[in-house]
């Protein structure tokens with residue numbers, strides 16, 4: 373597919389309009405919350421959010437086999453009814469809400485559970501995190517730690533193509549690359565695309581063999597010309613001995 377492992381600057385509605393039915397394995401995205409965050413190009417009002425949901429959700433259902441999204445507690449009823457709702461738990465209570473400290477966020481799930489379907493057994497439907505991620509130049513990047521656990525939870529195959537139509541600073545593409553999957557990122561703001569390009573460039577894909585295979589690791593170290601891959605290999609070897 374021409375878009376794979378690329379980021380595209382533009383309006384996702386126009387770009388996705390050109391994609392074929394069910395050509396993407398999974399959409400993982402983080403909608404704006406309609407709370408007047410300054411995204412530069414996109415105006416983050418409740419009206420615009422409702423319009424975006426109305427136009428984008430049918431397109432995601434057409435193009436993607438499965439869709440997972442974060443939306444904020446109060447916005448969840450603006451979306452079509454999901455097949456399941458997973459929970460992102462932040463026990464320290466990152467934000468205050470109408471009911472005190474808000475310690476969880478919904479993850480709307482459209483499609484069957486990848487782990488049950490992939491005969492990987494029953495996995496939990498919550499993801500707990502404590503760490504935050506700061507990305508200079510974007511107002512609300514999702515924590516890498518959380519997003520990586522979420523992608524691992526919802527995507528089993530290494531061959532999966534992961535689409536994020538509201539890419540922001542590129543967190544989905546970064547974790548897809550870290551987990552050895554393919555990605556397509558779309559973002560309307562050119563500045564955020566540049567930030568994402570840089571983050572993706574600085575991301576190391578997984579080593580091309582199992583962690584326990586020390587023979588291969590040692591051989592790989594001797595042959596590697598890539599400093600990042602070499603240092604990842606050395607870290608793994610250190611843990612093994």
Ligand SMILES: C[S@@+](CC[C@H](N)C(=O)[O-])C[C@H]1O[C@@H](n2cnc3c(N)ncnc32)[C@H](O)[C@@H]1O
Nearest residue numbers: 383384402411414513514538540541543559560
């Ligand atoms: C909540 S942020 C995503 C943040 C992202 N998860 C991250 O970790 O950086 C939503 C993003 O959607 C983008 N956006 C809004 N409408 C868009 C559209 N029609 N096409 C593409 N991007 C859009 C905004 O510019 C904003 O960066």
